[in-house]
Amino acid sequence: MTEPAAPQPPATLTAAALALHDAGLSVIPAAIDGTKAPLGAWKRYQHERMSVDELKGWFDGEHPGIGIVCGAISGNTEMTELEARAVQAGILAQLVQLADETGLGDLARRLLTGYLEQSPSGGLHILYRLDGAPVPGNLKLARTADRLPLIETRGEGGFVVVAPSHGSTHETGRPWVLLAGGPATIPTITADERAAFHTLCATFDQTPRPEAPAGTSSFSQPTGRESEGGTTPGDDYEARTDWSEILGPHGWTVVAHRGNARYWRRPDKRLGISATTGMRDDRDRLFVFSTSTEFETDVPYTKFGAYALLEHGGDHSAAAKTLHRDGYGTPAPEPARPP
Numbered sequence: 001m002t003e004p005a006a007p008q009p010p011a012t013l014t015a016a017a018l019a020l021h022d023a024g025l026s027v028i029p030a031a032i033d034g035t036k037a038p039l040g041a042w043k044r045y046q047h048e049r050m051s052v053d054e055l056k057g058w059f060d061g062e063h064p065g066i067g068i069v070c071g072a073i074s075g076n077t078e079m080t081e082l083e084a085r086a087v088q089a090g091i092l093a094q095l096v097q098l099a100d101e102t103g104l105g106d107l108a109r110r111l112l113t114g115y116l117e118q119s120p121s122g123g124l125h126i127l128y129r130l131d132g133a134p135v136p137g138n139l140k141l142a143r144t145a146d147r148l149p150l151i152e153t154r155g156e157g158g159f160v161v162v163a164p165s166h167g168s169t170h171e172t173g174r175p176w177v178l179l180a181g182g183p184a185t186i187p188t189i190t191a192d193e194r195a196a197f198h199t200l201c202a203t204f205d206q207t208p209r210p211e212a213p214a215g216t217s218s219f220s221q222p223t224g225r226e227s228e229g230g231t232t233p234g235d236d237y238e239a240r241t242d243w244s245e246i247l248g249p250h251g252w253t254v255v256a257h258r259g260n261a262r263y264w265r266r267p268d269k270r271l272g273i274s275a276t277t278g279m280r281d282d283r284d285r286l287f288v289f290s291t292s293t294e295f296e297t298d299v300p301y302t303k304f305g306a307y308a309l310l311e312h313g314g315d316h317s318a319a320a321k322t323l324h325r326d327g328y329g330t331p332a333p334e335p336a337r338p339p
Contacts, residue, residue: 014059016164017066021055023183024075029058030065030161034171038067038159045069046157065169071156076130077186078194079154080201084122086142086150091204092124094258098200101256102263103271107193113180114187117163120174125160133191141198142205151201196272199289203263203276209287209300231330233323234304234316240328243277243286246306266293 020027026049029039038045046069050058059066070077082092099108115127135156142150154160166175189197243262244254251267252275261278274290286306288295294309295301301309308319323329 012059013062013064013066013164014056017055017059018052019183020066020068020162021049021052023186025077025183026050026069026073027055028067028069028159029063030067030165030169032063032065032168034168036161036170039065042069042159046071046073049073064167065161065165066163067159067161067165070154070158070160071135076135077127078130078135079158079160080126080128080141080151080197081119081153081160082124082126082151083149084119085144085148086204087122087124089150091150095200095204098203098256098258098263098273099197102200102265102273103255104196104200107189107197110187110189111197114185115182116178116180118177118179119161120170120172120176124179125162125176127162127186128194129186129188130194131188131190133194139198141201142203143207145206145208147207150204150206153198199273202289203261203273209285209298233320233329236328236330237307237323238283238303241303241307243284243303243306246303246310247286250310266290 017027026045028042028045028050031037031039068074068077070079082095086092096105096108096112099105111126111128115125117125117127119125136153137155138158139153139155140149141152144150161169161176163176163178167173170176243264247264252264254262255265255273256263259278261276263273264275264277265272266274269290269292274293275286275288275295277284277286283300283302286295286301286303288297288299288301291297295306304316304319307323308314308316312319312322
């Protein structure tokens, strides 16, 4: 993907504020104490926009901090942010590559050329409008293993500082810089496109996954009758079976790879991804993002758990019996007899 040409910055803060206002955004001043918060009382601007005269009153004196309120008041605008740690880890390039591999390259290009700015810390803000559905509240899409944010959103009622804010708006004194596009070219995407984009973002989440609740088909045990010294049918099945043998017959297809992770698309879906497989913790687990499948979302499925759900309606006992009949599992050795 080629780098977009750098846009020309507005001549003054007033011009920037008016350009944002003309694009239908709710523009308000940002605090100048490094907190990146709105200045003063601002909740009313979640429901009404400042007038042009009010904006001129604030920014003709070159107040250095400009922000917008996301959501319905700004024409259904949402912001997805890649934190500086995500950018430094190369996640943007991986995200673009994954989008290209899964049929979402055009969407990625629209998002990254419509309105893209860099924060003083090195993070990236992507602004877009959502068509045909309300903007949800703020979301955390991906975090590190220590639960530090990697990718998150500012949604309905959320506030974000935007370019060309500078000076004491940020604790470093560095500015927010517009990298591509601008207020007049903020793209509009559909709810399906947003879901596909955010699913890609969610694949970079590193937080430990919770075990599935007892009684569902996704927990890792039991995989058949335990026998000391032997191998259960379920554990043997785990060792000998590839995910393609489990998901393939049900119409799932692999659409991309990254390291030892594979990205899957559910049947009857044309673009994007629906699930991933790959080593996580102690087993090669399936994580499903789509709500349009037999699986629960964001729950770790072992191969045996997925097999039991797809072939036996989640009945682990029936699944283990079938696998045993098909030759999976090894019995425990006979105990040594006393001489």
